[in-house]
Every structure is written in C-alpha cells, then in structure tokens.
Amino acid sequence: MEFEDWFRIDAKYAGLVLGAVLMIYFVLEFRARRWNPSNLPVLNNRKWFELGYGKATQRYNSDPLGMLKSGFQNGADAFYLCTESHFRLILSPKYADVIGADERFDLGKYIGEDFHEGIPGFEPIANIALDSKVLQLAVKTKLARQTPKLVAPLCEEAGLALERHWTDETEWHELKLRGSSSQIVGQIVSRVFLGDKELCRDSAWLKLLDDFLETTFIAAHHLRRWPVPMRLLASRFMPSCRKVRADLQRVMQFLEPLLYKEIDPEKETTALTWIKDAAKGRPYDFATLQLTLAMASLDTSTDLLAKTLCDLSDHPHLVDDIRKEIVEIVGAEGLTQASIGRLYLLDSAMKESQRLRPLGYSTMERMAKEAVVLPDGLIIPKGTAIMVSGCHMMDSSVWPNGETYDGYRFANLRKNAKNSLTSPYQLTSTSSDHMGFGHGKQACPGRHYAAIFNKIALCHILLKYDFSVTLPEEGPIEMRGHNILPNAGVKISVRRRQEEISL
Numbered sequence: 001m002e003f004e005d006w007f008r009i010d011a012k013y014a015g016l017v018l019g020a021v022l023m024i025y026f027v028l029e030f031r032a033r034r035w036n037p038s039n040l041p042v043l044n045n046r047k048w049f050e051l052g053y054g055k056a057t058q059r060y061n062s063d064p065l066g067m068l069k070s071g072f073q074n075g076a077d078a079f080y081l082c083t084e085s086h087f088r089l090i091l092s093p094k095y096a097d098v099i100g101a102d103e104r105f106d107l108g109k110y111i112g113e114d115f116h117e118g119i120p121g122f123e124p125i126a127n128i129a130l131d132s133k134v135l136q137l138a139v140k141t142k143l144a145r146q147t148p149k150l151v152a153p154l155c156e157e158a159g160l161a162l163e164r165h166w167t168d169e170t171e172w173h174e175l176k177l178r179g180s181s182s183q184i185v186g187q188i189v190s191r192v193f194l195g196d197k198e199l200c201r202d203s204a205w206l207k208l209l210d211d212f213l214e215t216t217f218i219a220a221h222h223l224r225r226w227p228v229p230m231r232l233l234a235s236r237f238m239p240s241c242r243k244v245r246a247d248l249q250r251v252m253q254f255l256e257p258l259l260y261k262e263i264d265p266e267k268e269t270t271a272l273t274w275i276k277d278a279a280k281g282r283p284y285d286f287a288t289l290q291l292t293l294a295m296a297s298l299d300t301s302t303d304l305l306a307k308t309l310c311d312l313s314d315h316p317h318l319v320d321d322i323r324k325e326i327v328e329i330v331g332a333e334g335l336t337q338a339s340i341g342r343l344y345l346l347d348s349a350m351k352e353s354q355r356l357r358p359l360g361y362s363t364m365e366r367m368a369k370e371a372v373v374l375p376d377g378l379i380i381p382k383g384t385a386i387m388v389s390g391c392h393m394m395d396s397s398v399w400p401n402g403e404t405y406d407g408y409r410f411a412n413l414r415k416n417a418k419n420s421l422t423s424p425y426q427l428t429s430t431s432s433d434h435m436g437f438g439h440g441k442q443a444c445p446g447r448h449y450a451a452i453f454n455k456i457a458l459c460h461i462l463l464k465y466d467f468s469v470t471l472p473e474e475g476p477i478e479m480r481g482h483n484i485l486p487n488a489g490v491k492i493s494v495r496r497r498q499e500e501i502s503l
C-alpha cells in the first residue's frame with residue numbers, strides 16, 4: 001500500500017472516530033444538563049478507572065462531614081455529592097425556609113426511594129411514601145389531640161420499664177447505654193401505640209421489635225449498593241433482606257390479634273383508632289402502619305435519650321439544677337402535659353444535645369415531585385433527591401461557642417425572648433439554625449409527643465437514679481452513612497437513689 005493510501009484510510013477512520021467522540025460528548029452533555037441544569041459542582045464522583053460507585057460510597061461513608069464541609073468551601077451554596085444513596089443535591093441552610101415551605105419537595109417520596117419502596121420486607125418504612133399520607137395525618141391530628149390523656153400511661157410505663165431494666169439496686173451496676181435506652185423506649189412506645197399492657201412488657205416482642213428495626217436499616221444500607229433495577233432480584237437472595245422478611249412475618253403474628261381486640265374508646269386510645277380515623281375509609285394495612293409508627297419513634301427517641309444522658313453525665317451541676325426544677329414544678333402541679341411544658345431547663349439540655357449531635361449531618365431530605373426553579377434561579381429537576389446540610393448547627397457560625405455543650409443555652413435564650421411559649425428556643429421549635437426535628441411543613445409531626453415522652457422518661461431517671469457514663473476509645477458516637485448514632489459501646493453505671501417526690 002502506498003503512503004498516500006494509508007493517509008486516505010486514516011482520514012476516513014479519523015472522521016468516523018471524531019464523529020463518534022462528538023456524539024458521545026453531546027449525549028453526555030445532554031444528560032448532564034438534564035440532571036444538573038444549573039451546572040453545579042459534582043463532588044465525590046467516581047474516578048475514571050472505577051467501575052460503579054462502590055468506592056465513591058466508601059469515601060463518603062468514611063468522612064461524610066468532611067465531604068459536606070468541603071462542598072461549601074469557596075462559597076458554593078449547592079452541589080451534587082455521591083453519598084451512600086448515590087447522588088444527592090446538597091443545599092446550604094440558606095435554602096431551608098424555602099424548601100420547607102414548598103410541598104413540591106416531598107419527604108415521603110424520598111424515604112420511599114431510599115428505603116426500597118415496592119420491595120417485600122420494606123413495607124413498614126415505605127408507608128411514609130403513601131400518597132394518602134395517612135400516617136402523617138394520624139400523628140399530626142389524632143395523636144396530638146390524645147397526648148394529654150397519654151401522660152398517665154406513659155408515666156406508669158416509664159416507671160415500670162426502669163424498674164425492670166435499671167432495677168432498684170442501690171449499688172452501682174453497669175449497662176450498655178444504647179441497648180438499655182432502646183429497651184426502655186421500646187416498652188413505653190409499645191404501651192401507647194398498641195394499648196396492650198401485656199404485649200408491651202413481653203421480652204420476646206421487645207427483642208423482635210428492636211431486631212426488626214436494626215435489620216431493616218442494615219438491609220436497606222446493603223441493598224443500596226446494588227443498581228436500582230437489580231434491587232428486587234438482589235433482595236431475594238441477600239441474607240439481610242431475607243431476615244427482614246422473616247422478622248416481618250413474626251412481627252405480624254404478634255400484631256394480628258390486636259386488630260380484633262375490643263377496646264373502649266372512652267377509656268383507651270391506640271394507634272389503631274388514630275389510623276382508622278385518619279384513613280377516612282381509605283384502605284390501609286394496620287400492622288405495617290403500626291410498625292412505621294414504631295420505626296419513626298423508637299430509634300429517634302432512643303437516640304435523643306441516650307445522647308442527652310451522655311451529656312448530662314458530664315455536667316453534674318446541671319443535673320442538680322434540673323432535679324430542682326422537676327421537684328419544684330412537678331412537685332407542685334403533678335406530672336401533666338402543662339407541668340412538663342414548664343420544665344425549661346430540661347427542655348434546654350435536650351435541645352442542646354440534639355444541636356451538637358442530631359440524627360445526621362444533613363436533614364430535610366426531600367424528593368422533587370416536579371421541576372422547580374427557586375427564587376434565586378437555582379433549577380431543581382423533577383426526581384432530584386435533596387438534603388439540606390445541618391453542619392452549621394454544631395459550630396460557632398450560628399451559636400456562640402457552638403462547639404461546646406451548654407445545657408443552659410436555650411433556657412437563657414428563652415428567658416430573654418418576648419414570649420417563652422412561642423420562642424424558637426424550645427425543643428420542639430424548628431428553624432434553619434436548629435433542624436433537629438427537620439424543618440418546614442414536613443418537620444417531624446411526632447415531635448411534641450416525642451418531647452413529652454422523653455421528658456417523662458428523663459424525670460423518672462433523674463429523680464430515681466444516680467448515673468455516670470463511660471465512653472469507649474472511639475468516643476460517644478458512631479457513624480452509619482451520615483447518621484450520627486450513640487456509640488453502642490458507651491456504658492452507663494446506675495444506682496437507685498431516693499426520689500424527692502413520687503411521680
């Protein structure tokens with residue numbers, strides 16, 4: 001072949017190759033513009049030699065806080081980040097109010113996607129994604145109205161749970177803080193939701209409930225490693241997903257009889273009644289909805305209780321002051337919703353623990369149900385999963401000396417507020433500066449109830465026990481993705497003390 005022929009062939013192939021490269025470029029550019037129309041930075045993308053996103057997920061899981069913080073360096077307010085749940089649009093807290101007020105961003109749809117809606121075994125969590133919002137309605141309207149009536153059963157059950165798990169032993173004895181808090185909370189939560197005194201004290205039920213929640217979170221975490229189209233198939237074989245399905249069946253066996261139990265609505269109230277009322281004739285699956293309630297309440301409340309105790313243990317002077325507050329207020333008025341509402345210092349200590357160690361480094365998870373253009377022009381395409389960063393809650397950018405625990409912080413701020421009952425410094429208030437219960441229209445609807453039952457448990461603990469927490473080498477927390485969990489290795493030593501007033 002002559003030299004010119006080589007050149008001609010090369011030119012022909014070069015043309016083809018160039019055409020193909022241009023086509024690929026335009027296809028990629030089109031796709032990128034579709035999901036990233038505002039041309040935002042993309043962090044922790046997979047590297048060119050990485051197949052899939054496994055390594056990117058590992059990098060995220062090893063330092064979620066560092067990654068979130070690095071995204072906001074150089075003044076960015078929004079960026080895409082590959083997290084353990086693939087790409088999420090991370091927004092700065094400056095967007096918290098606007099996102100919170102806009103129902104085109106839906107929490108249920110986000111949770112549905114993140115917790116594998118449609119895959120057998122995950123029905124209890126996926127219930128949050130139901131279009132009827134039956135669960136949210138039941139909590140917001142029915143449970144909220146019943147709360148004053150629930151104080152007495154909650155108080156009785158908290159006393160019994162502590163007697164059983166922490167005992168009346170006056171010598172110091174050691175327990176695992178997270179495990180033991182979860183048992184206590186599980187018993188209290190079950191008493192009110194199930195309305196069944198026997199079942200809520202049944203060790204087999206409490207263990208199963210705890211196991212089921214843990215297995216669900218672990219299985220969901222494992223399943224996220226698979227591409228979405230393969231998850232249904234993978235879930236059939238993965239041991240953790242099989243365990244979720246098996247545990248769910250056992251849970252159903254416990255719950256089934258409650259469906260047929262006669263109750264007197266004048267005397268008793270249970271989740272079944274609230275769900276029935278909220279459903280207004282629409283079909284619902286009581287047993288899995290009951291579990292959804294337990295899931296929304298149990299880990300979150302265990303988390304708050306354990307983290308509050310951990311911080312209180314380091315501040316004995318604060319413990320003395322809260323005890324005095326309880327003795328003075330509850331001693332005079334008895335334990336009621338109103339007197340609990342006046343325990344400002346206890347409220348403040350809990351809010352401060354939640355500020356420094358909330359459920360996760362990001363919050364306000366939402367799925368865009370349609371394309372939205374925010375007031376500053378940021379375009380959020382339909383189907384985008386977003387999260388608002390909560391890192392600013394824990395540092396001094398918002399709260400003076402914000403890295404340090406100050407249990408008196410919110411009580412002092414509340415004293416200076418015009419109206420202490422509507423002040424943003426209460427545990428249950430949400431704002432873009434403190435999103436421990438999320439923020440906006442879809443902020444946790446169970447937070448008022450959660451605050452009451454956690455305070456009831458803490459009143460019992462503070463009056464009846466001396467306690468001291470021992471931390472493992474790794475410190476008070478452990479991470480699961482971007483979720484901040486109380487470290488399972490934290491120990492608490494307790495001994496019974498003589499309470500000043502009886503509850």
Ligand code: HEM
Nearest residue numbers: 107296297300301304364365437438439442443444446450
């Ligand atoms: C200390 C305990 C609790 C904490 C820290 C907590 C925290 C949260 C957070 C951060 C959210 C997301 C809010 C947002 O993104 O704006 C949420 C949602 C939710 N929580 Fe809670 N929660 C707690 C207890 C409870 C309890 C006791 C219930 C039920 C009785 C409950 C029911 C729900 C429900 C149904 C949602 C979904 C709301 C929706 O889809 O609109 N939570 N919670």
